Amino acid sequence: MASITNLQLVSAFQQYVKEGWGYVYGAQGELYSKELAEKWHQRGRSVPSGRDKNTYFTLDCAKWYGHRVADCSGGIVYTIQQYNSAFYDRSANTFKNQFTESGNISTIPEIPGLAVWRNGHIGVYEGNGYALEFRGTDYGCVRTKLSARNFTHWGKISGVVYVGSFQAGNPAPSPTPGV
Helix, strand or coil: CCCEEHHHHHHHHHHHHHHCCEECCCCEEEECCHHHHHHHHHCCCCCCCCCCCCCHHHHHCHHHCCCEEECHHHHHHHHHHCCCCCCCCCCHHHHHHCCCEEEEHHHCCCCCCCEEEECCEEEEEEECCEEEEEEECCCEEEEEEHHHCCCCEEEECCCEECCCCCCCCCCCCCCCCCC
16 A cells, blocks of 8 residues: 655645645535535535535635635545545544644644644644645635644644655655555
8 A cells, every 4th residue: 555755745735725726615626616516515515614504515615616626634635545545534633633643833843744733624734834724715725824823733644654854835756646
């Protein structure tokens, strides 16, 4: 079974930012369309708290038609599944419960590809004080200054191999998935 490295995870998220991926709750890398929005609405999929279940997929997320989409944990799941198809879906809080090592955000080591977490939300540490995250329906996948966000913990993601380092903003090499 192939594994993904922390550097490949960061590189993938940098690419998602560059490509303008959107945020749709429950998504995991799908190409978003009006047809998919209608399908998810008709099936009664969950929506984020504070959003109207009758308009979330078809109106609130319509700006993401024609874009790949994910939610915060779905972006990580999708990326890892490109290297390990047996990796199963999980929520931000399940990711935290499965961290192999973790600590308070104030103690984050300079290791690209660590998860950054707060209750109900997760992102990926790019390095040099920046995070990459599927921030929400209004934002999509963005690069944010870690100190400007409210993450409370960092952690090593189970299923990610932590190796080497690289400078933020300079993509890591991306070997062919599954090799």
